[in-house]
Amino acid sequence: MAAETKQFLRVENLSQSFSGxxxxxxxxxxxxxxxxxGLIGPNGAGKTTIFNLxxxxxxxxxxxxIFRGEKLNGLPTYKVAQRGLARTFQNIRLFADLSVADNVxxxxxxxxxxxxxxxxxxxxxxxxxxxxxxxxxxxxxKVFQLEDKAAEQAKNLPYGQQRRLEIARAMATEPxxxxxxxxxxxxxxxxxxxxxxxxxxxxxxxxLTILLIEHDMSLVxxxxxxxxxLEYGMLLTVGTPDEVRSDQRVIDAYLGxxxx
Amino acid sequence: xxxxxxxxxxxxxxxxGSIYALIALGYTMVYGIIQLINFAHGDVMMVGAYTGWYCxxxxxxxxxxxxxxxxxxxxxxxxxxxxxxxxxxxxxTRLAALITAIGMSFFLEYGMMFLVSPQTRxxxxxxxxxxxxxxxxxxxxxxxxxxxxxxxxxxxxxxxVKYTRIGxxxxxxxxxxEAAALMGINVNNVISATFAIGSALAAAAGVLIGVYYxxxxxxxxxxxxxxxxxxxxxxGIGIIPGAMLGGLALGLTEVFVSAIGFSTWRDAGAFLILIxxxxxxxxxxxxxxxxxxx
Amino acid sequence: MRWEKxxxxxxxxxxxxxxxxxxxxxxxxSRFVLLTMTQVCIYIILALGLNLITGFTGQLSIGHAGxxxxxxxxxxxxxxxxxxxxxxxxxxxxxxxxIFGVLVAAAFGVLLGLPTLRLRGDYLAIATIxxxxxxxxxxxxxxxxxxxxxxxxxxxxxxxAAYWLMLLSVxxxxxxxxxxxxxxxxxxxxxxxxxxTMGINTTKYKVMAFxxxxxxxxxxxxxxxxxxxxxxxSTFNFLKSFEILVxxxxxxLGSITGCIxxxxxxxxxxxxxxIFPEIRMIIVxxxxxxxxxxxxxxxxxxxxxxxxxxxxxxGTKGDMTNGG
Numbered sequence: 001m002a003a004e005t006k007q008f009l010r011v012e013n014l015s016q017s018f019s020g021x022x023x024x025x026x027x028x029x030x031x032x033x034x035x036x037x038g039l040i041g042p043n044g045a046g047k048t049t050i051f052n053l054x055x056x057x058x059x060x061x062x063x064x065x066i067f068r069g070e071k072l073n074g075l076p077t078y079k080v081a082q083r084g085l086a087r088t089f090q091n092i093r094l095f096a097d098l099s100v101a102d103n104v105x106x107x108x109x110x111x112x113x114x115x116x117x118x119x120x121x122x123x124x125x126x127x128x129x130x131x132x133x134x135x136x137x138x139x140x141x142k143v144f145q146l147e148d149k150a151a152e153q154a155k156n157l158p159y160g161q162q163r164r165l166e167i168a169r170a171m172a173t174e175p176x177x178x179x180x181x182x183x184x185x186x187x188x189x190x191x192x193x194x195x196x197x198x199x200x201x202x203x204x205x206x207x208l209t210i211l212l213i214e215h216d217m218s219l220v221x222x223x224x225x226x227x228x229x230l231e232y233g234m235l236l237t238v239g240t241p242d243e244v245r246s247d248q249r250v251i252d253a254y255l256g257x258x259x260x
Numbered sequence: 261x262x263x264x265x266x267x268x269x270x271x272x273x274x275x276x277g278s279i280y281a282l283i284a285l286g287y288t289m290v291y292g293i294i295q296l297i298n299f300a301h302g303d304v305m306m307v308g309a310y311t312g313w314y315c316x317x318x319x320x321x322x323x324x325x326x327x328x329x330x331x332x333x334x335x336x337x338x339x340x341x342x343x344x345x346x347x348x349x350x351x352x353t354r355l356a357a358l359i360t361a362i363g364m365s366f367f368l369e370y371g372m373m374f375l376v377s378p379q380t381r382x383x384x385x386x387x388x389x390x391x392x393x394x395x396x397x398x399x400x401x402x403x404x405x406x407x408x409x410x411x412x413x414x415x416x417x418x419x420x421v422k423y424t425r426i427g428x429x430x431x432x433x434x435x436x437x438e439a440a441a442l443m444g445i446n447v448n449n450v451i452s453a454t455f456a457i458g459s460a461l462a463a464a465a466g467v468l469i470g471v472y473y474x475x476x477x478x479x480x481x482x483x484x485x486x487x488x489x490x491x492x493x494x495x496g497i498g499i500i501p502g503a504m505l506g507g508l509a510l511g512l513t514e515v516f517v518s519a520i521g522f523s524t525w526r527d528a529g530a531f532l533i534l535i536x537x538x539x540x541x542x543x544x545x546x547x548x549x550x551x552x553x554x
Numbered sequence: 555m556r557w558e559k560x561x562x563x564x565x566x567x568x569x570x571x572x573x574x575x576x577x578x579x580x581x582x583x584s585r586f587v588l589l590t591m592t593q594v595c596i597y598i599i600l601a602l603g604l605n606l607i608t609g610f611t612g613q614l615s616i617g618h619a620g621x622x623x624x625x626x627x628x629x630x631x632x633x634x635x636x637x638x639x640x641x642x643x644x645x646x647x648x649x650x651x652x653i654f655g656v657l658v659a660a661a662f663g664v665l666l667g668l669p670t671l672r673l674r675g676d677y678l679a680i681a682t683i684x685x686x687x688x689x690x691x692x693x694x695x696x697x698x699x700x701x702x703x704x705x706x707x708x709x710x711x712x713x714x715a716a717y718w719l720m721l722l723s724v725x726x727x728x729x730x731x732x733x734x735x736x737x738x739x740x741x742x743x744x745x746x747x748x749x750x751t752m753g754i755n756t757t758k759y760k761v762m763a764f765x766x767x768x769x770x771x772x773x774x775x776x777x778x779x780x781x782x783x784x785x786x787x788s789t790f791n792f793l794k795s796f797e798i799l800v801x802x803x804x805x806x807l808g809s810i811t812g813c814i815x816x817x818x819x820x821x822x823x824x825x826x827x828x829i830f831p832e833i834r835m836i837i838v839x840x841x842x843x844x845x846x847x848x849x850x851x852x853x854x855x856x857x858x859x860x861x862x863x864x865x866x867x868x869g870t871k872g873d874m875t876n877g878g
Contacts, residue, residue: 055751057747057750057751076750076755077747077750077751078750078751078753078754078755078756081750081751081752081753082753086751086752087751089748093745093747093748093751094745094748095740095741095744095745095748095749096744096745097744097856098737098740098741098744102737102740105734105737106734106737106738106740106741106749106752106754107752107753108734109734109735109737109738109741109752109753109754110752110753110754112734114734115735116730116733116735116762119729119730119733119734119735119736120726120729120730120733121726121729122729126733129734130733130734133734169752170752172752173752173753297676297679297680345843345847348847349846349847349850352846352850353850354675354676355608355614355675355807356846356850357846358614358675358676358679359799359803359842359846360842360843360846360847362616362796362799362842363838363839363840363842363843363846364839364843365839366796366835366838366839366842367836367839367840367843369835370831370832370835370836370839371832371836373832373835374832374833374836378832482792486683486687489680490684493677493680524691524694524695525691525695527687527691528687528688528691528692531683531684531685531687531688531691532684532688534680534681534684535669535670535681535684535685535688538670538673538677538680538681539669539670539672539673539681542672542673542677
């Protein structure tokens with residue numbers, strides 16, 4: 001029992017259907033603290049749905065999500081985020097018209113302690129918290145090499161930097177578990193290599209646990225310790241990158257996709 | 261409350277509800293196709309009422325030709341409004357489109373006021389003032405006309421939407437605009453046709469309201485317009501049978517609220533229904549739930 | 555630097571007030587112009603509140619006149635109930651009446667905000683229209699508050715109080731918007747799902763925006779009630795809500811200076827064309843439609859007019875070096 005409550009993330013028999021259409025069926029997974037795990041599968045296999053379930057955007061039709069001993073399913077999205085679970089989006093969802101710095105500051109908002117009233121009256125609490133927030137944001141932007149873009153509108157950043165900003169923003173929530181939805185999508189090989197370095201570095205520095213969805217196999221095989229393979233919303237197999245790579249079922253699943 | 265009384269109010273409610281339903285159809289069709297609440301719709305109805313008034317009073321036409329002229333005039337007006345004000349905004353935010361629609365509504369109201377003065381005009385008695393007594397019920401000739409016209413127009417609309425080319429194209433566009441365009445449907449024409457049909461129905465309703473209340477004035481479109489919108493939402497916006505159902509339900513509610521002695525609260529009732537429906541089942545009585553894609 | 559800048563602004567505001575008071579005292583500013591200036595202040599407060607709800611938080615509301623009427627009748631009710639007469643007690647009763655109006659309006663803001671939060675975009679707009687109409691009809695039917703003939707009141711709030719309360723509102727809203735809490739509201743406008751995923755309680759901030767916006771409308775209503783001698787339900791109709799929306803939209807959704815400009819331009823135009831109501835409304839509606847087609851974000855967009863300080867007093871953009 002004690003060992004179970006210590007488990008970092010435990011997903012059991014998760015299912016989700018949209019008006020009869022089954023997007024995810026009986027999906028189970030476990031993660032230990034500090035792991036870097038990949039989630040792969042052909043298009044439409046239900047990977048992003050699993051992210052939406054984990055981050056509380058969807059409420060699962062069945063199954064449970066236990067994160068650090070606490071049940072997550074049923075909690076509103078913002079509470080899931082406050083429990084230490086952050087994510088990025090496949091189709092970038094930045095606050096497009098706001099500055100790069102504001103994007104990061106907004107994500108830090110859940111940690112501020114001053115009230116709206118103290119901001120309206122400009123009491124000391126406001127200045128103190130705003131300063132902490134500014135420093136934290138600046139620090140993160142440095143890490144992500146975006147500090148010279150701080151005043152720029154997010155929508156004006158080049159694509160690769162927008163992806164980096166999404167990760168920076170997720171990091172500002174100070175997460176325990178980071179979910180990355182296709183972080184390398186649209187990046188060139190050089191950018192992807194840099195991203196791999198960044199992901200490794202983040203994990204070391206912030207003692208993060210990371211789950212990522214990725215189509216770029218070089219990235220998945222390069223950084224992940226374990227890989228879950230999905231097909232038709234069901235778990236096909238799980239194993240180390242080498243095991244998964246040589247699994248005939250996985251090859252078939254991907255070949256099937258390419259043959260279409 | 262006696263059975264006769266209830267039956268009588270039922271008849272009055274159906275009569276009023278038919279008019280709401282006719283206006284609601286225009287709201288629902290436009291919303292179904294371009295997801296816009298066409299706020300100016302109630303005012304198109306007002307223009308229809310004025311056209312009918314002009315035809316009967318100045319040109320001395322009889323009821324049916326006057327109504328047809330009003331329908332024709334308003335279908336042109338509807339298409340012009342769409343082309344001038346709404347089409348340039350098709351790609352902008354819903355907020356911008358909604359504000360434009362409200363602007364258009366005020367333009368019609370006060371433009372009309374400028375043209376014909378704010379004075380209330382009396383609609384001439386176009387029907388014989390015959391009153392029939394069917395059992396305990398008092399049935400006015402006007403009630404029969406209103407219900408008959410509504411039933412005919414709704415049947416016609418249903419046939420058009422179900423069986424004609426343009427009707428099928430309308431359903432295709434409301435389902436998926438891009439796919440319909442790829443299939444070779446001229447989306448702009450379909451949208452124009454929708455506005456034309458919706459506005460013609462509103463014009464018919466306008467003439468009927470003019471006859472029903474005996475008066476026309478430039479701001480007469482606001483309240484029936486808002487209520488018809490409530491009717492459309494109540495039935496499930498975008499759904500044609502929903503608009504008919506919602507219109508009837510609203511007409512009946514209003515008549516009964518007045519009948520039990522709360523006539524000054526009548527309008528509040530309609531809006532209360534609206535807020536309750538929006539909160540409890542925003543998709544309306546006949547609507548289905550959809551969710552935003554993440 | 556911050557204090558220097560604020561002191562200069564405060565001094566400028568004071569000089570303007572003294573100047574207008576002297577000119578009005580000598581009869582160089584006519585009563586009509588002074589009335590227009592007071593109305594400008596009332597409308598600026600209204601536009602600020604609606605801008606917070608619609609421009610900054612992105613929740614379309616077309617029932618703002620409803621909140622205004624609640625504030626007006628709330629304040630009027632206090633003045634009537636205690637039969638307040640001119641004299642030293644005004645020092646106590648005027649703030650009491652105004653604050654009462656603000657609180658009642660804010661409470662209704664929460665009441666409306668909470669259940670309608672699940673509604674998006676145009677549905678919310680319609681619900682707020684419904685709310686505004688219901689308030690009007692309820693007032694119309696409430697004999698205790700005067701019913702359709704309205705509530706006669708005395709003029710206890712003049713240009714000075716309206717002016718300083720307007721400035722106070724501007725400062726409060728400016729401070730709110732340029733803070734972490736304000737950014738949480740803006741995040742909802744920008745991308746609600748992303749905001750929620752970043753740990754922002756979107757419900758809380760939508761309700762907060764509604765409460766503050768409605769409270770300001772209540773304040774404007776209270777000033778109106780104590781300035782215009784008479785309040786009637788028909789004053790606070792759909793058209794009034796629409797006019798406030800036009801001010802915000804014309805000036806720029808999400809711009810404080812923009813909506814102040816919008817309120818000034820619209821109020822002056824309204825009063826100048828007061829004898830030609832049809833022409834006024836035709837101009838307003840054509841202006842609005844043209845604006846939406848060619849400049850859908852309003853004159854200012856989300857940007858702010860900057861005074862020639864080295865660090866702009868209205869620096870909403872996240873300049874990292876800005877004191878905020």
